[in-house]
Amino acid sequence: MEPRAPRADWPFLSEPPSDRIELQRQLVASDPFFRLLGVRLEDARQDHVTLALTFRPDLVQPTGIMHGGLYGILIDSAIAQALLTTLSPEFVVVTVHLDTKFLAPVTGGEVFADATVVRKGKRIAHGEAVVRDEAGTRVAQGWGVFAVTSGMPRP
Amino acid sequence: MEPRAPRADWPFLSEPPSDRIELQRQLVASDPFFRLLGVRLEDARQDHVTLALTFRPDLVQPTGIMHGGLYGILIDSAIAQALLTTLSPEFVVVTVHLDTKFLAPVTGGEVFADATVVRKGKRIAHGEAVVRDEAGTRVAQGWGVFAVTSGMPRP
Amino acid sequence: MEPRAPRADWPFLSEPPSDRIELQRQLVASDPFFRLLGVRLEDARQDHVTLALTFRPDLVQPTGIMHGGLYGILIDSAIAQALLTTLSPEFVVVTVHLDTKFLAPVTGGEVFADATVVRKGKRIAHGEAVVRDEAGTRVAQGWGVFAVTSGMPRP
Amino acid sequence: MEPRAPRADWPFLSEPPSDRIELQRQLVASDPFFRLLGVRLEDARQDHVTLALTFRPDLVQPTGIMHGGLYGILIDSAIAQALLTTLSPEFVVVTVHLDTKFLAPVTGGEVFADATVVRKGKRIAHGEAVVRDEAGTRVAQGWGVFAVTSGMPRP
DSSP states (O other): OOOOOOOTTOOBOSSOOTTHHHHHHHHHHHOHHHHHHTOEEEEEETTEEEEEEEOOGGGBOTTSSBOTHHHHHHHHHHHHHHHHTTBOTTOEEEEEEEEEEEOSOOOSSEEEEEEEEEEEOSSEEEEEEEEEETTOOEEEEEEEEEEEESSOSOO | OOOOOOOTTOOBOSSOOTTHHHHHHHHHHHOHHHHHHTOEEEEEETTEEEEEEEOOGGGBOTTSSBOTHHHHHHHHHHHHHHHHTTBOTTOEEEEEEEEEEEOSOOOSSEEEEEEEEEEEOSSEEEEEEEEEETTOOEEEEEEEEEEEESSOSOO | OOOOOOOTTOOBOSSOOTTHHHHHHHHHHHOHHHHHHTOEEEEEETTEEEEEEEOOGGGBOTTSSBOTHHHHHHHHHHHHHHHHTSBOTTOEEEEEEEEEEEOSOOOSSEEEEEEEEEEEOSSEEEEEEEEEETTOOEEEEEEEEEEEESSOSOO | OOOOOOOTTOOBOSSOOTTHHHHHHHHHHHOHHHHHHTOEEEEEETTEEEEEEEOOGGGBOTTSSBOTHHHHHHHHHHHHHHHHTSBOTTOEEEEEEEEEEEOSOOOSSEEEEEEEEEEEOSSEEEEEEEEEETTOOEEEEEEEEEEEESSOSOO
């Protein structure tokens, strides 16, 4: 991340507010969609978030491997959470484009999505995430482009 | 789709086998992951498949709109099913790259992912899918690159 | 394109100004980079632009096929030009994300990139383009996400 | 890169042949398309290649910044060259999907595309590249999916 001088209308803070990470932890823990799938917040610090997911028999494709769409959910959500660590409260981020690259199948255990903020802009933010299995093998990788807006639904 | 002359090792059939569509319908209906989310096979014919999903309170983001990761699952799965309509039984398709573009939020009702096969190759296949809401508004669009393999897990 | 009600700060016009297409034609014809490569404006109307490029021996990869990077230039530029047909003069569009899918090689003749605007937003616009060869075969396809800004270099 | 056991039909070597890097250097230096644009091979070693390009007045967009399509050419070509460092002579790589993310404009000086191989497979390979300007600012980033084939034009 290249630093940029703060401005009055700049949507990002210089560091996370004192209670921000704890709030994100509660948000993820109570989110109905994350509970449905079993997505957990494993780690969070400024511009970085790790989400975790445990293999389950109802999260697989017909061939028995973890459904690839789950990587997309982990990548998208982990990058959004990484952006939220320093986002000002009056702004929201909305995914504009997400790409997922599939590198290896997962047939059990845990997967971890490590997201990093790549660029914070006044209107556009970028982040990437690497998904690894329990053995540390990179199984997927993705990039997300987000619109930063002041609470409006459509950028 | 540009037609290509069939060869002995060509992984695609000239048209769907008589029971193929019905088998795909049963596969989707009994799939544990699709049942968890409520994904249904709405329509299927040669090189085209439509999947449907109904808005539920546990499929949303914190802002109350349908979680964008679900579009990725619909797009990925619909294209794979469209490829399966003519895939020879001894081959499988594996997602290599998936991108999803987010065009408008969904806050209720049904969404439909219409997938079309763009290119069938001996080893690489491409497809795209448009996701629309009940009113017909295009809410997302995606493209998938798939590896065509003879049952081996890693292309 | 779903229509949206015009607003004071809305960056797009309801239709191209009378001299807009002719201005774009001159812009492309006099552009040094397009002249270097031989890119031409073949057709332009509201929300649609076709660019053309002729195969040359110095536009190839070592294997003798047209360099794939040229498809990216055609796709990016054609979508940008399609957005420009109705963009208000005080705004500019800047590419944020571009993806290119390669479907078939080109070894001679002309290629044409037909671009269509998919979504116009206040800050984000989307478009897609199909590249075909002289015989009409789809050889590449791409999607671009653009930031719409009021003349500022970094969104 | 996760190591994989070599097999008889495995398209990659365990390390670059003694004259490989020098051959790639000559290939890039004599390539007509690279000469047209001024693309140079700056550095090459196993699974990594850096290409360089100097800003020129005929490589710009109408707004005066370096044309974004050039990043795509650099990213695509640098990843392909990185794969070539260990590719067996009887195989070729063909780009299947390329995405480019635009992070900052370039208005002068040199740009460098550092490519790294991410995954080598029997039929599919992945690589990524970061483009930086003279000051080291990340101005673009991209990912390429390649088909590995035994000299056949269409995978």
